[in-house]
Amino acid sequence: MVFSSLLFLYLFLPANLLLYYVRKNARWRNLTLVAFSLFFYAWGEPLWVFVLMMGVSVNFLCGRLVEVSRRKGLRSMARLGVVISVGMNLGLLIVFKYTGWLIDTLNLFLPQAVRLEAPPILLPIGISFYTFQAVSYVVDVYRGQAKAQESYYKLLLYISLYPQLVAGPIVRYSDIAGQIDRRCTTAQDLSAGLTRLLCGLTKKVLVANTAGKLLTGFTAGESVAGAWFGMLLFTLQIYYDFSGYSDMAIGLGRMFGFTYLENFDYPYISRSVTEFWRRWHISLSTFFRDYVYIPLGGGRRHAWRNLFIVWFLTGLWHGASWNFVVWGLYYGVLIALERLFGDRMRAPRVLSHLYLVFVTLVGWTLFYFTDPAMLLHQLGVMFGLSGAPLWDARVGLVVMNNAFWLLGSLLFCMPVVPCLKRCLARLPEGGIALVRFGETALNLGMLALCTCLLAGQSYNPFLYFRF
C-alpha cells in the first residue's frame, strides 16, 4: 500500500486511528500497530511479508545472543551474533536486490556460451530500508547503546512499523527504543502529525507526480534547454517525492507517538556538496557514517579508501545498476575535492549556490538514466556536444503552462515554511489561535485537493520503491 492512495487515506488510516485510540492500554496499542503494519505490508507483498517476519525472528535471537554474551563478557559470542545478523540482513538484500545486477555484471566478462540467466526476482518493497534498521538494532545492542528487546512483537513493531517501513527514514533502534514501551500522545501531537502528513501528501501528489508527468516529455534530448529543463523537473520530482514521503512518515509516526528525526533539511539551498549530504536523506548518510565509515577507520585510517567504499555503497544502495554507483562515486569525488581544496577557496555566496545547483542537476542526470547510451546522449545534449538546437518551443510552452506551479515548487525548496513559522510565533496569543484555525482550513483544503488529484491520477508510482 502507498500513503498517496485513496484506500490508505480513507479506509486504512481512519480504521487504524480509531482502533488505536479506542483503548489506552499500551500493549493493545502496540499490537494494533503491528497488525496494521503487517496488513499494510502484506497488501503489496503478500508473500514477502513472511520473509520480513522471519528476518525479524533471526535478528531478535541474535539480539538476545549479543546481549547475554555481552553481559557474561563473551566478546566472541557477541561478535558472532552481530556477524550472523548482519550477514543475514545483507544476504537478504543481495539475494533480492542485487542478484540480477551481479549476474549481468558477471556476464560482461564471460564468453557468450557460458552466460548465466538472471532469475526473475522481484524486489520486495522496502527491503533496503528494513534490513538497514535491523542492522542498526543488533549493532546498537552490541555497542551497548541499547538494550536488546525482550519481546518479539516489539522488535517486529520497530522494524515493520508502517510509517517508515517502505521508504524510510531509516530509524535507529537506539533513537526509538524508549518510545516502544512509553509514549504519550497528546491532541497536539495528533494535530501536528496530521498537518505534517497532509503537507507530505501534497508535496507528493501536487508536485512530485506532476513533475514526473511533465518530465516524460523532456528525456529524449531534443534541445539543450529542454534537456536541462527536464533534469530540473527530475530534481524537483525526486526531492518532493522523497521528502514528501519522509514528511508523511514523520507525521504518521507522530500521530502514534513516535518521534522520528528529520530526514531532509532543505538540501537544495546548500553551498557545497558536503553540506548537501548533511541535508539530503539524513538518515541514510548518518547510517553510512556511523555503521560503515567510522568502523572502517573514518578519517584517521585509510581515509580515501573509506570514502571510496562509503560512496560506492551509497550509490549502489539506491539501485542495482551501475549508473547509481557512478552517481555515488561522483559525489564521493566531489566531497574529496571539497575536503582537499574547500578551505582555501572561499567562493562568493552566489557562486557556491550555483555550483551546488549545477552539480545536483548533473548528479540527477546520472541517477535518472539507467541506460548508459541514453545517459551519454542526454549529457551530450546538455553540454551542447550533440548538435541539438539550443531551444525548442515546447520548453517555453510548458514553462508558461505551469508557471505558477513551477514558481511555487522552486520557492518551497527553500526554507519558507520555517521562516513563516518563526514570524507567526511572534504574533500575540489570539493571533496564533487564528493561525491554528487557518492551518485547519489549509489541511482540509489540501486533503480535498489531494483527493481530487489522486482520483485524477492513474499515474502514481513512488520513486523510492525501487530501492
Added chain:
Amino acid sequence: MKEERPKETRPALVRADEELRRSDRTWKITAPIQVILVVGMLVVGGVLSVVAKKPTESVMEKRELASMPEFSALSLADGSYTRQVENHYTDTFPLRDQLVRAAADVSEHYGVRADEGRIHTVADAGGGQPVAPVEPDVSVTPPPAADPPPASSAPESTDLPPDPAPSPSSEPDGDEQVTFNQSNTVFVYRGDALSLFGTGSDAPAEYYASQLNQWQEVMGPETTIYNLVAPTHIEFVTLPERLESLSSPQKPNIDTINANLAPSIKAVDAWSKLNEHRDEYLYFHTDHHWTGLGAYYAYTAFCEQAGFTPVPLSRMEQRTIPDYIGSLYAQTQDSSLLGNPDHIDYWIQPTAAEVTQYRRGSPFYGFPSALLAESAKSYSVFLCGDYPLTKIVTQAPGNRKLAVIKESFGNAIVPFLVNHYAEIYVIDQRYFELNLPAFLKENGVNEILFINNIFAANTYIRMNELARLRTQVWAPPAPVEPEPEEEPPSSSESSASDGKPHARKRQVESRPERKNEFEKEIK
C-alpha cells in the same frame, strides 16, 4: 540515549516548530478541533466510500470501471487480488467523475495558456488506441429521418465484442517503444487538439518500408501493393512561426518511406490531396482521426493510383452526427475543447454492399453488419469500429478484390471503396488472428492497400504487427480455461486485455521471422 549525536545542527523546521509551540498557549484548545475536523473528513469519506452505491462504468471515460475481483489463494499470493481491489476502490470512489474533472480544472490553473496553447502529456496520442467496436445496424439505408433505436443509444459500452472498451489511460502501447516519436504529447491550440509528431531519425520510416517490401516478397509479383500513409491534423494547421518547431513536418517522413519502398509498390499520395483542401474540415478538433471528408480526399488519391474515377461526393447522400467530443479530449481533459465540439459527416454509398464482421477469438464465424453504424455517436460510425476482419461483398462492376490492412484511420476510407471492388477484406493489423498471406491467397485477393497514420507508421509495435500477420498461425482458444470469462487467447495485444501475461507471451513467440508458413493454416 543519543548523547553522541551532535545537536548544534538541528534542522530548520524542528527549530521553527519548537519556537511556535513555545509561544502558542491556545494550542491545547485548537488542536482537538483540527483533529476532529480532519479525521472526521477522512471517516466520513471512508464511510461513504463503503456504503455508497458502486457504479460499474464511467460515462466520462467511456470504459468499464474495475470490478471487485473474485478471491482466490493464487491471486492473493501473486498480489493481483489486492491490486485489483485497490483499482476497484479508486475507480468507484464516491463522486469520482467530479473529482477527476476538478483535478483537470486544477491543473489548468498551474500556469497560463501561452499563445493560446497548452501542452499535455498523455498516454497515447498517436492512434494506438482502438476505436471501440459498436453494435452495427444491419439495415444499411434506413429512412433518413429515423431516430436511432433507443436500445443502441449507448453504443460505446456494449459487452458485445470480446474486448471490453479500453480506457485511454490504460493503453500502454503508445509509449512503450516510441522513444523518438512524441506520440505522447498533445498540443491544444485554439480549440484544436493536435498530436505532436517528432522523429529523430529516418530509421522507423525505413523499417516501415522494409516491412511492406517483405510483404511484396511474400505475396509475389502478381499482387499489387499500395501504401497510404495518412498525415495527421497538425500537418495542416498553420502555427505562429515560433511554434512551428513543436512538431516535425510529416511530408519528409512520408517521402522517406516511399523512397525506400520496392519499385513495384504503389505509393498513394494522400498528403498532396489533403494539402490542396487544407482549409476544409479534414480533421476533428477533439479526436486524433481524420474526418470522413479527409478520408474522402485520401480516397481520391488512391483512385488515381488504382486506376478508378472517384465517385463525386455529390452522388452520395450526406448525413451528420452532431456534437461529438473525441479521444483527445478524453486524454487531455482540456476544457477549451468542450467549446469546440465536432460533428461527424458520413456518406451513404450508391453501391450496395453486404458486410460481415468477425469478432476477436472467432475468425471463422462472422455476423451480418454494416458499413456505417448510424447509431454510433463517435468515429465508430465508420465500419462499426475496429473489428479484426470485415468482409464486404459489393455489387460494384468488375471482379477486383482488395485487402485493406489498416489501423483505425482506415475505417473512414473503406466505405468509399465499395464502389470499385467486388470484394473487400478489411484487416485490422492489431487484432487479426489468422495467417494473413494464406487467407488472402485462399480468397483470391491480389491487391493490398496498407493504411497507417504517420504515428503508426513510425511505431515499432504497429510495424511488427505487419510482420506478425505474415507469420502467425491461428491457435483456437483452449476449451478448459480455469476462468470461463477470460477472453480466448489472441495473438494481438493492444486492448484492455493487456497485462495478461499469456497474451503478451504469445505475441513474442510468434514474432520470429519464419517466412513461409502458409501451408500450416489450420481449419
